[in-house]
Amino acid sequence: MNYHEVLSAGNNFLELNEIKNSKLDSELILSKVLNKTREQILSNLNNNINQKQFNEYNYYLIRRKKKEPMAYILGYKNFWKQKYYINKHVLIPRPETEHIIEEALKNIPENRSLNILDMGTGSGCIIISILKERTKCKATAIDICNKALKVAKNNAKLHHLENKIKFINIGIDKYKSYKYDLILSNPPYINKFDLDRLDEDVKVFEPKLALYGGIDGYREIEKVILKSSELLKENGKLIIEIGYNQKNRTLKLLSSNGFYINKISKDLSGKERCIISTKINK
Numbered sequence: 001m002n003y004h005e006v007l008s009a010g011n012n013f014l015e016l017n018e019i020k021n022s023k024l025d026s027e028l029i030l031s032k033v034l035n036k037t038r039e040q041i042l043s044n045l046n047n048n049i050n051q052k053q054f055n056e057y058n059y060y061l062i063r064r065k066k067k068e069p070m071a072y073i074l075g076y077k078n079f080w081k082q083k084y085y086i087n088k089h090v091l092i093p094r095p096e097t098e099h100i101i102e103e104a105l106k107n108i109p110e111n112r113s114l115n116i117l118d119m120g121t122g123s124g125c126i127i128i129s130i131l132k133e134r135t136k137c138k139a140t141a142i143d144i145c146n147k148a149l150k151v152a153k154n155n156a157k158l159h160h161l162e163n164k165i166k167f168i169n170i171g172i173d174k175y176k177s178y179k180y181d182l183i184l185s186n187p188p189y190i191n192k193f194d195l196d197r198l199d200e201d202v203k204v205f206e207p208k209l210a211l212y213g214g215i216d217g218y219r220e221i222e223k224v225i226l227k228s229s230e231l232l233k234e235n236g237k238l239i240i241e242i243g244y245n246q247k248n249r250t251l252k253l254l255s256s257n258g259f260y261i262n263k264i265s266k267d268l269s270g271k272e273r274c275i276i277s278t279k280i281n282k
């Protein structure tokens with residue numbers, strides 16, 4: 001079969017199974033199988049694929065039919081300005097998390113060598129994106145999941161930052177350390193009610209450890225705020241992502257733990273998702 005025939009069969013198969021971006025997904029799957037770019041494929045539609053490649057293509061199509069997210073099938077996701085390895089042990093980096101990067105970069109002058117902590121690093125996408133652009137800074141990244149940390153370490157190597165980031169397998173509340181200038185975190189913040197109602201692809205395939213924030217959704221947010229209050233230098237900043245309806249209680253938690261609120265940043269759909277605050281007293 002040639003590329004054209006394979007792509008239209010793949011597109012039809014996914015469309016029949018109600019996969020939304022069936023055409024793009026079949027092209028991306030074929031590009032993974034052939035290890036070629038989409039452009040190389042689309043400009044050579046009369047080229048043929050062999051049986052082994054065809055079998056592999058079908059194997060990925062069947063995974064996609066079962067609603068497995070494309071990032072897990074392809075093994076990578078683009079986030080901010082880089083590409084990140086992804087597997088089932090890490091959350092797929094989300095566009096809304098790019099607000100943390102934007103806000104962090106505004107708060108780190110280019111020539112400063114700050115010491116940064118990333119709590120719940122997952123794929124490492126937050127801290128790697130920052131250190132790529134603020135080359136004088138160094139960082140620690142912690143995660144309770146060792147398999148996630150492995151992915152983060154691979155991403156640090158991929159982006160030549162393995163000597164700048166110390167990775168530690170530990171829970172937020174257990175972590176003891178010297179003080180930091182800046183703490184960043186996108187903790188798990190989904191509550192029990194919302195967890196049961198997540199889209200099937202998220203609920204079935206993404207790690208519960210990266211999503212679930214306890215019955216009310218604040219268990220890990222609280223840990224991040226308490227630990228940041230302990231580990232930030234005076235006037236150090238905490239930048240945290242929260243769920244779409246968690247602003248008020250998070251602001252109260254921050255104020256009662258000695259933080260001044262600098263800014264609340266909205267995501268593209270206008271929801272308040274990222275809080276920038278300063279540790280002002282002990």
Ligand SMILES: C[S@@+](CC[C@H](N)C(=O)[O-])C[C@H]1O[C@@H](n2cnc3c(N)ncnc32)[C@H](O)[C@@H]1O
Binds near residue numbers: 220
């Ligand atoms: C929402 S994901 C964020 C991953 C990544 N930072 C991102 O933004 O894409 C939360 C991460 O926190 C980790 N985690 C959950 N509970 C934790 C805890 N108590 N201590 C440390 N890490 C934790 C999970 O394993 C997961 O990797």
